[in-house]
Amino acid sequence: MPAPPAGPGVAPPFAAPPTEGRSTRMWLGLGAGGLALLLCCGGGAAAVIGLAVAGTQALDEQGRAVTGDYYGALVDDRYTEAYDLLCRDLRERESRTEFERRVTAEPTIASYRVGDVNLNDLTVPVDVTLDGGGQEAQLVILAQNSSTGRLEVCGVS
Numbered sequence: 001m002p003a004p005p006a007g008p009g010v011a012p013p014f015a016a017p018p019t020e021g022r023s024t025r026m027w028l029g030l031g032a033g034g035l036a037l038l039l040c041c042g043g044g045a046a047a048v049i050g051l052a053v054a055g056t057q058a059l060d061e062q063g064r065a066v067t068g069d070y071y072g073a074l075v076d077d078r079y080t081e082a083y084d085l086l087c088r089d090l091r092e093r094e095s096r097t098e099f100e101r102r103v104t105a106e107p108t109i110a111s112y113r114v115g116d117v118n119l120n121d122l123t124v125p126v127d128v129t130l131d132g133g134g135q136e137a138q139l140v141i142l143a144q145n146s147s148t149g150r151l152e153v154c155g156v157s
Contacts, residue, residue, distance in 0.1 A: 056119060059117065059119060059151075060116060060117045060119070062150070062151050063117035063122065063124055063142050063151050064114050064116070064117060064124065066085060066142065066150070066151050066152065066153060067114050067124045067126060067140050067142070067153065068114050069081070069085060070082055070085045070140070070153045071109065071112040071114070071126060071128075073085070074103060074109055075109050075110070075111070075112070079096075079099065079100040079103055079104075080096065082099075082103070083096050083099045083100070085152060085153050086099075086152060086153050086154070087143045087145070087152040087153065087154035088145070088152075089143075089154060090153075090154060090155070107130045107131065107132070107134070108130065108131040109128055109129070109130060109131075110129050110130060110131045111128075111129045112126050112127065112128045112129070113126065113127040114126050115127070117142070121141075122141065122142040122143065122144075122151070123139050123140065123141055123142065124139070124140040124142065125137060125138070125139055125140075126138045126139070126140055138156055138157065139156070139157050140153055140155070140156050141153070141154050141155035141156070141157070142154060
């Protein structure tokens with residue numbers, strides 16, 4: 001016959017499970033999971049913001065470049081190049097010959113300074129110095145070509 005079980009105060013035949021550190025490990029695990037979630041969501045938000053900023057800078061750069069190319073062509077009497085930078089609507093209203101005739105009849109541009117693109121209405125301010133020393137503030141209106149995606153000059157006021 002087996003021996004009867006021991007009475008009160010006798011050590012059990014197995015070790016008791018540890019109780020200390022359980023809550024600490026749980027909070028560390030929850031904190032690590034929260035940090036991972038924050039990094040994933042925060043990284044996605046940062047990527048979206050980064051793309052928006054890069055797109056804005058690219059649009060400003062392209063607008064300033066096409067405006068500078070247009071005025072550079074006018075200053076250097078490269079009217080064909082200037083005409084090619086116009087949007088389709090303007091080219092349909094005015095032939096290359098009519099454009100050259102009109103531009104040569106206007107006061108000659110000696111120098112120019114291109115400002116920053118206004119992204120709300122795609123306009124670019126240009127400070128123009130004429131051959132006689134006069135100065136004008138002109139505003140270039142840009143439009144995006146639907147087939148190429150490039151910005152084009154679609155008016156000067």
